[in-house]
Amino acid sequence: MNGPQDMGGQTGFGPVMPEINEPVFHADWERRILALTVAMGATGSWNIDASRHAREKIPALKYWSSSYYEIWLQGLIKLMTERGLVTDAEAVSGHMQVAAKPLKRVLTAENVPATRTKGGPSNRPSNRQQSFAVGDTVRARNIHPTGHTRLPRYARGKVGEIVLVHGTHVFPDSSAHGRGDDPQWLYTVRFSARELWGRESLDHVHIDLWEPYLESIGGTGVPRALGGASLRHGREA
Amino acid sequence: MPHDEHGNDHGGSGLSPIALRVKALESLLVEKGYVDPAALDLLVDTYETKIGPRNGARVVAKAWTDQAFADRLKTDATAAIVSLGYEGRQGEHMVALFNTPQVHNMVVCTLCSCYPWPVLGLPPVWYKSMPYRSRAVIDPRGVLSEFGVSIPDHMEVRVWDSTAEVRYLVVPQRPAGTDGWSQEQLAAIVTRDSMIGTGLVKFPP
Numbered sequence: 001m002n003g004p005q006d007m008g009g010q011t012g013f014g015p016v017m018p019e020i021n022e023p024v025f026h027a028d029w030e031r032r033i034l035a036l037t038v039a040m041g042a043t044g045s046w047n048i049d050a051s052r053h054a055r056e057k058i059p060a061l062k063y064w065s066s067s068y069y070e071i072w073l074q075g076l077i078k079l080m081t082e083r084g085l086v087t088d089a090e091a092v093s094g095h096m097q098v099a100a101k102p103l104k105r106v107l108t109a110e111n112v113p114a115t116r117t118k119g120g121p122s123n124r125p126s127n128r129q130q131s132f133a134v135g136d137t138v139r140a141r142n143i144h145p146t147g148h149t150r151l152p153r154y155a156r157g158k159v160g161e162i163v164l165v166h167g168t169h170v171f172p173d174s175s176a177h178g179r180g181d182d183p184q185w186l187y188t189v190r191f192s193a194r195e196l197w198g199r200e201s202l203d204h205v206h207i208d209l210w211e212p213y214l215e216s217i218g219g220t221g222v223p224r225a226l227g228g229a230s231l232r233h234g235r236e237a
Numbered sequence: 238m239p240h241d242e243h244g245n246d247h248g249g250s251g252l253s254p255i256a257l258r259v260k261a262l263e264s265l266l267v268e269k270g271y272v273d274p275a276a277l278d279l280l281v282d283t284y285e286t287k288i289g290p291r292n293g294a295r296v297v298a299k300a301w302t303d304q305a306f307a308d309r310l311k312t313d314a315t316a317a318i319v320s321l322g323y324e325g326r327q328g329e330h331m332v333a334l335f336n337t338p339q340v341h342n343m344v345v346c347t348l349c350s351c352y353p354w355p356v357l358g359l360p361p362v363w364y365k366s367m368p369y370r371s372r373a374v375i376d377p378r379g380v381l382s383e384f385g386v387s388i389p390d391h392m393e394v395r396v397w398d399s400t401a402e403v404r405y406l407v408v409p410q411r412p413a414g415t416d417g418w419s420q421e422q423l424a425a426i427v428t429r430d431s432m433i434g435t436g437l438v439k440f441p442p
Binding site: 022048 | 253255256258259260261262263264265266268269270271272273275276277278279280281283284285289324325326327328329330332345347348349350358359361362363365366367368369370371372373374375376377378380383384390391392393394395396397398399400401402403430435
């Protein structure tokens with residue numbers, strides 16, 4: 001979705017303000033919402049893609065004026081109310097009014113270390129054909145999905161070069177909506193700053209993109225040394 | 238490393254509205270049996286005191302002093318980092334980006350806050366903030382200047398937007414004047430920001 005989370009390339013949010021000797025948390029409630037979010041995530045009631053989608057569905061003006069852990073709180077409540085685990089009234093009162101639903105598992109203290117070190121790898125076996133190889137020139141599709149997607153707007157329609165192939169990974173556009181992992185080939189694509197922003201520069205932006213986000217524009221194996229010039233040519237072709 | 242025991246500023250009777258909401262939610266989830274309070278405490282302790290950028294600094298220092306490890310970090314960063322004991326949540330698929338005299342790397346997540354937790358801990362506020370997420374890709378050199386970092390015009394700045402589950406760790410350039418240092422000495426001068434790419438390792442600092 002073209003939601004408030006898709007921030008790359010916008011201006012108007014002011015300078016970056018690094019904090020010297022920043023603490024990990026700035027208030028005790030930040031500790032608790034971090035822990036609640038991780039613990040509820042470990043129950044298996046949703047996946048990380050659904051969790052990101054819950055946050056990006058927050059109305060834009062609210063999203064942009066919330067701190068990051070406020071966004072996490074709003075997202076967590078949404079994930080739980082959507083699944084009937086809690087009601088909005090319960091979340092406000094802090095007291096149970098409807099019976100608890102059975103969960104796949106509850107994260108106990110003794111399982112915290114093992115759950116953390118196991119993590120949640122996103123690579124999955126797949127027999128899908130790999131369409132692109134390192135050195136191929138590709139265009140990010142000009143698509144505007146209304147659901148969850150990880151193709152940022154600033155890359156859409158732009159031409160870049162495959163620089164890394166990561167194998168097949170869970171496809172967020174499917175996974176976020178309960179439609180299964182649908183593993184797809186995942187690539188890192190290198191875009192020149194000139195292609196993205198229209199100005200001469202040596203700089204590049206690299207973006208991790210799944211195969212359904214990409215289309216071939218012919219002409220494979222662009223020599224790295226040609227850089228932006230060959231990419232521009234490729235786009236005109 | 239930020240170990241400061243801040244954060245009780247809303248304690249006692251004067252809880253802020255957001256603190257009250259989180260407290261209510263925690264009470265509810267405990268009452269429903271969805272969360273174990275001891276697990277919550279352990280999660281907080283883990284991410285506040287156990288896992289942070291000192292982990293990543295050890296990875297960098299080893300790469301600076303052990304060519305075989307550096308080579309492994311280049312070709313299979315996940316395995317190389319696991320071999321030092323750093324693995325798991327938000328670090329399942331690692332790629333190491335080596336800065337060189339020609340290339341400076343910096344990492345962002347424009348779509349949310351993806352960050353390599355096992356090696357850097359939880360991200361700082363600025364990394365998750367709208368200014369960084371919006372401008373790192375369109376104006377990386379301007380953003381770097383806000384960190385006091387100036388990359389010469391003849392160098393390429395490579396920005397890595399973490400849109401998938403791949404997590405990036407920048408391996409900064411080793412500063413001159415550190416010949417013969419131990420890994421421990423080197424790790425001590427590697428900053429968190431240098432491993433995100435918004436800082437450089439300097440000696441003297």
